[in-house]
Amino acid sequence: MSLVVTGATGQLGRLAVTALLAKGVPADQILALGRDEERLAGLAALGVRTQRVDYADRASLDAAFAGAERVLFVSGSEVGSRLPQxxxxxxxxKDGGVRLLAYTSISNADTAGLGLAAEHKATEEAIVASGVPHTFLRNSWYLENYTDHLATYLEHGAVLGAAGDGKVSAATRADYAEAAASALLAEQPAAVYELGGAAFGLAELAATVAEATGQDVTYVDVPAPELVSALVGGGVPQPFAEVLADADLGLGRGELYVDPADLAGLLGRPATTLADAVRAAA
Ligand SMILES: NC(=O)c1ccc[n+]([C@@H]2O[C@H](COP(=O)([O-])OP(=O)(O)OC[C@H]3O[C@@H](n4cnc5c(N)ncnc54)[C@H](OP(=O)(O)O)[C@@H]3O)[C@@H](O)[C@H]2O)c1
Structure with missing residues (x-):
């Protein structure tokens, strides 16, 4: 079977390529796509075929999808410009006759009000309208969105957020990637997978960091504008700080909460827990 992975030069896409290889897919049946030449060369070293594409360049996509049976379509990273891409x-x-388009979306994309969901919802609608057979891999938050900031939590003795007591079903990129590989290879993938791990609140995140490190860390809930100011003060660019604060508000409304069953089902095991991910990062 001829499989294509877009965004393979990124973190999730590369993990999906290695998950496909680990599942026994022959390397020459995998075409890995991205823009960054250096990271494409790194993928070629795994034995897979590589090709440079830009979502903004239709001709590059036509060339890459010729003869492709199934495509893992990793959403672009240029928030605000993604829909035309x-x-x-x-x-x-569609024109290449792809028989399964597996799109990495966001939790509850059809109903979520957080700003990040809008492009995913519109993309899902465009896929449905295209008539291309598809599956939506609606990923919740990455656990790495938290574990990558362990040093900051420890420095301040605090996890700062605007999520109230909302719960997030975060899971590791590696788990989402393995699940994406399973869905791509499935005989009859579901139309929609709501993917996430066991849900936790940010107070539980703080308590888990405290337990894993033996240091005092508490959750400090602040209004969204205050969170934006704090993030900008810490060097986060204003537009991204606003996206993060908006996501926290969505988290507070339960929009990044999903039943863990879909992810566990694709993995054939429970997803990596918050405690294990924090311990590994610590
Ligand atoms: N669930 C979450 O918490 C969360 C968090 C962050 C992002 N996301 C979404 O999930 C996606 C994958 O996450 P990630 O961590 O793997 O992100 P990442 O490491 O930034 O990778 C993004 C990938 O998309 C590719 N890409 C972006 N724009 C492109 C374009 N115009 N044409 C072709 N390729 C393009 C990049 O290619 P090059 O690097 O080669 O340019 C890269 O391979 C992100 O793009 C974003 O949509 C989700």
Whole structure:
């Protein structure tokens, strides 16, 4: 079977390529796509085929999808510019006769109000309208969004957020990637997977960091504008700080909460827990 992974030069996409290889897919059946030449060369070293594409360049996508049976379509990273890029991917998949387009979306994309969900919802709608057979891999938050900031939590003795007591079903990129590989290879993938691990609140995140490190860390809930100011003060660019604060508000409304069953089902085991991920990062 001819499989294509877009965004393979990124963190999730590369993990999906290695998950496909680990599942026994022959390397020459995998075509890994991305823009960054250096990271494409790194993928080629795994034995897979590589090709440079830009979602903004329709001709590059047409060339990459010729003969492709199944495509793992990793959403682009240029928030705000993604819809026209994603439309190019969808149209190229349609014209190339792709038989399964597996799109990495966001939790509850059809109903969530957080800003990040809008492009995912519109992309899902465009995929449905295209008639290309599809599966939506609606990923919740990455656990790495938290574990990558352990040093900051320890420095301040605090996890700062605007999520109230909302719960997030975060899971590791590696688990989402393995699940994506399973869905891509499934005989009859579901139309929608709501993917996430065991849910936790940010107070539990703080308590877990405290337990794993033996240091005092508590959750400090602040209004969203205050969170934006604190993030900007810590060097986060204003637009991204606003996206993060908006995501916390969505988290507070339960929009990044999902039943862990879909992810566990694709993995054939429970997802990596918050405690294990924090311990590994600590
Ligand atoms: N669930 C979450 O918590 C969460 C958090 C962050 C992001 N996301 C979403 O999940 C996606 C994957 O996450 P990640 O951590 O793997 O992100 P990442 O490491 O930034 O990787 C993004 C990938 O998308 C590719 N890409 C972006 N724009 C492109 C374009 N115009 N044409 C072709 N390729 C393009 C990048 O290619 P090059 O690097 O080669 O340019 C890279 O391979 C992100 O793109 C974003 O949509 C989700």
């Amino acid at each position: 994603h439309r190019n991917v969808i149209e190229a998949a």
